[in-house]
Amino acid sequence: MALLEVQDLAMGFPLDGRLVRAVDGVSFALERGRVLGLVGESGSGKSMTALCLMRLLPPAGRIVGGRVLLGGRDLLALPEREMRAVRGAGLAMVFQEPMTALNPVLTVGRQVAEAVALHQPVGRRAAWQRAVTLLGEVGFPDPERHARDYPHQLSGGMRQRALIAIAISCEPLVLIADEPTTALDVTIQAEILDLLEALRARRGMAMLLITHDLGVVAEHADEVAIMYGGRIVEHAPTTEIFDRPFHPYTQALLRSMPALGGGHDRLEAIPGQVPDLRRLPSGCAFHDRCPRAIAECSLAPPPLEEKAPGHRAACIRA
Amino acid sequence: MTPLVEACDLQKHFPLGGGWLRRASAAVRAVDGVSFAIAPGETLGLVGESGCGKSTLGRLVLRLLEPTAGDVRFDGRSLLALDAGALRAVRREMQIVFQDPYGSLDPRMCVGSIVGEGLAIHRLGTRAARRRRVEELLALVGLPADVASRRPHEFSGGQRQRIGIARALAVEPRFVVADEAVSALDVSIQAQIINLLQDLKRRLGLTMLFISHDLRVVEHVSDRVAIMYLGRLVEVAPRERIYAHPRHPYTRALLSAVPVADPHRPRRREPMRGELPSAVAPPPGCAFHPRCAHAEDVCRRVVPPLAQGRDGHAVACHVFPAER
Numbered sequence: 001m002a003l004l005e006v007q008d009l010a011m012g013f014p015l016d017g018r019l020v021r022a023v024d025g026v027s028f029a030l031e032r033g034r035v036l037g038l039v040g041e042s043g044s045g046k047s048m049t050a051l052c053l054m055r056l057l058p059p060a061g062r063i064v065g066g067r068v069l070l071g072g073r074d075l076l077a078l079p080e081r082e083m084r085a086v087r088g089a090g091l092a093m094v095f096q097e098p099m100t101a102l103n104p105v106l107t108v109g110r111q112v113a114e115a116v117a118l119h120q121p122v123g124r125r126a127a128w129q130r131a132v133t134l135l136g137e138v139g140f141p142d143p144e145r146h147a148r149d150y151p152h153q154l155s156g157g158m159r160q161r162a163l164i165a166i167a168i169s170c171e172p173l174v175l176i177a178d179e180p181t182t183a184l185d186v187t188i189q190a191e192i193l194d195l196l197e198a199l200r201a202r203r204g205m206a207m208l209l210i211t212h213d214l215g216v217v218a219e220h221a222d223e224v225a226i227m228y229g230g231r232i233v234e235h236a237p238t239t240e241i242f243d244r245p246f247h248p249y250t251q252a253l254l255r256s257m258p259a260l261g262g263g264h265d266r267l268e269a270i271p272g273q274v275p276d277l278r279r280l281p282s283g284c285a286f287h288d289r290c291p292r293a294i295a296e297c298s299l300a301p302p303p304l305e306e307k308a309p310g311h312r313a314a315c316i317r318a
Numbered sequence: 319m320t321p322l323v324e325a326c327d328l329q330k331h332f333p334l335g336g337g338w339l340r341r342a343s344a345a346v347r348a349v350d351g352v353s354f355a356i357a358p359g360e361t362l363g364l365v366g367e368s369g370c371g372k373s374t375l376g377r378l379v380l381r382l383l384e385p386t387a388g389d390v391r392f393d394g395r396s397l398l399a400l401d402a403g404a405l406r407a408v409r410r411e412m413q414i415v416f417q418d419p420y421g422s423l424d425p426r427m428c429v430g431s432i433v434g435e436g437l438a439i440h441r442l443g444t445r446a447a448r449r450r451r452v453e454e455l456l457a458l459v460g461l462p463a464d465v466a467s468r469r470p471h472e473f474s475g476g477q478r479q480r481i482g483i484a485r486a487l488a489v490e491p492r493f494v495v496a497d498e499a500v501s502a503l504d505v506s507i508q509a510q511i512i513n514l515l516q517d518l519k520r521r522l523g524l525t526m527l528f529i530s531h532d533l534r535v536v537e538h539v540s541d542r543v544a545i546m547y548l549g550r551l552v553e554v555a556p557r558e559r560i561y562a563h564p565r566h567p568y569t570r571a572l573l574s575a576v577p578v579a580d581p582h583r584p585r586r587r588e589p590m591r592g593e594l595p596s597a598v599a600p601p602p603g604c605a606f607h608p609r610c611a612h613a614e615d616v617c618r619r620v621v622p623p624l625a626q627g628r629d630g631h632a633v634a635c636h637v638f639p640a641e642r
Contacts, residue, residue: 015547041506041507098372157593185368187367187571187572187575189575189577190575190587194587206595212505215576216576218577218578218579219581219585242580242582252506252580253506254486256508256509257505257534258509258538258575259534259580260537261561262537262538266513266516267510267512269509269512270510271475271510273477273507274474274476274507
């Protein structure tokens with residue numbers, strides 16, 4: 001059995017007496033040591049999926065179905081007290097905004113040490129020592145000294161490293177990285193992604209890498225799931241997604257991206273707007289922007305089916 | 319061809335720590351001696367990481383900020399020598415499109431007034447003519463005419479950016495500064511706006527300064543590309559040259575860090591040490607030397623000038639100078 005198995009997960013927000021679904025029937029499995037890239041545009045449900053796994057929903061959000069099995073245990077059925085122990089040691093998360101995720105009035109060493117002490121029965125001095133070691137592991141130069149720095153004294157890249165140290169402090173089985181580099185410059189982004197990859201290799205963690213950037217998953221993910229309108233529309237090994245995309249949305253996304261060395265050619269933009277979850281088109285949510293849509297596409301959401309070995313797509317036209 | 323826009327040794331230093339009764343002790347050297355020229359109809363891409371001074375440079379070129387030293391010439395005339403009236407007349411010909419499609423449109427104004435405001439300010443045409451012009455502009459950027467009576471909050475990010483572009487084009491500028499104009503948009507929408515800018519540029523013969531941190535987008539839209547590091551240009555070259563034959567170690571490090579959407583391509587990163595130094599006390603000599611894997615003794619002492627080589631390729635580097 002896979003380390004992490006998500007089955008038919010659904011969540012939404014109540015609005016005007018009905019439920020607006022942000023995640024709708026998401027299923028995937030993640031093995032130990034593997035990296036799954038979860039790709040989508042704003043409102044696709046990729047971040048909300050991650051928050052469901054952590055059970056850290058925004059106030060009005062509600063999980064309305066499905067199971068999240070970590071080592072066979074359904075996290076959605078756990079009492080909150082037990083879930084607290086899972087956060088950190090089972091699943092840990094690195095967020096997008098390194099500026100706001102740290103406490104500005106505590107040193108970064110103290111914040112890492114707090115995370116250590118929260119889950120492990122160690123004294124203050126041992127927790128501090130462990131924090132310094134962790135900061136060294138995530139690439140802090142002279143960690144002994146910089147552990148005493150406050151967040152504002154650090155660059156965005158260093159803050160993100162501190163957050164990663166906190167996330168790995170309890171040796172999680174699965175690390176969820178939600179757009180970990182979106183707010184960072186391209187050279188820092190490359191360093192942070194290389195660091196995450198090294199940590200995964202060294203510690204054997206599984207990783208859920210959430211991003212809007214197909215370049216990032218091409219370089220760092222073993223497999224890729226593409227999300228649109230709250231559903232996974234295609235899921236395959238990374239090389240398969242890029243070499244043989246089945247879903248028209250995946251194909252369009254790949255063509256609409258400016259590529260390095262791509263020159264001056266006109267981009268093939270996807271017509272229309274990113275869908276509003278409150279007014280999602282019926283049937284396949286992509287049908288109103290899809291060049292290959294037929295009348296049937298608007299009837300029912302297509303199931304995610306195997307189109308080639310290990311390659312699933314949700315499209316009746318693929 | 320005579321350039322439409324010329325920056326001549328532009329500098330902008332922001333004083334730090336000064337205040338009431340206290341003299342400013344230091345300054346952020348946001349732009350520290352930058353010169354370039356943009357030919358009519360050309361798009362110059364300006365690339366750099368956060369804090370390198372690229373947005374400040376964009377504002378200096380429009381004289382939205384007063385430079386500490388240096389000059390900007392538009393169509394052969396110095397912008398700094400103009401009085402308020404003459405400057406206002408020139409401003410009609412220069413516009414800016416901002417990054418944030420949420421913060422840059424007044425939420426209390428309807429779209430028609432936002433797009434038509436420039437026309438009203440410059441007293442162009444009658445009220446009825448202005449209304450017709452707004453409809454034309456909305457059609458030009460791919461929005462239906464009925465959006466004129468609606469307010470910005472009713473629109474998505476991509477649609478708002480179209481409104482921002484229509485506003486910039488209303489007064490028929492010859493020169494547009496696009497400051498991270500597509501950076502906040504989703505991939506599928508970003509492509510729409512890039513295509514729109516390209517079409518408009520061709521149809522209207524616009525000259526552009528396209529400021530972005532995204533090397534992929536810049537390659538797509540630019541004729542020439544300038545790379546900025548800590549207030550100075552380190553390399554300027556035609557697009558094909560700079561992407562195929564980058565010379566400056568910083569340019570090479572930047573290019574090698576861009577994630578490529580091809581899982582078969584081997585990753586080869588150019589090394590770069592440490593972090594961006596402070597613009598308050600930039601390193602002596604070449605500002606990049608503390609992070610450069612190729613730095614020699616001279617790099618620590620002498621600022622390398624941006625030296626022009628063949629094929630329009632200019633590089634500011636002692637170790638990898640432009641080819642002559």
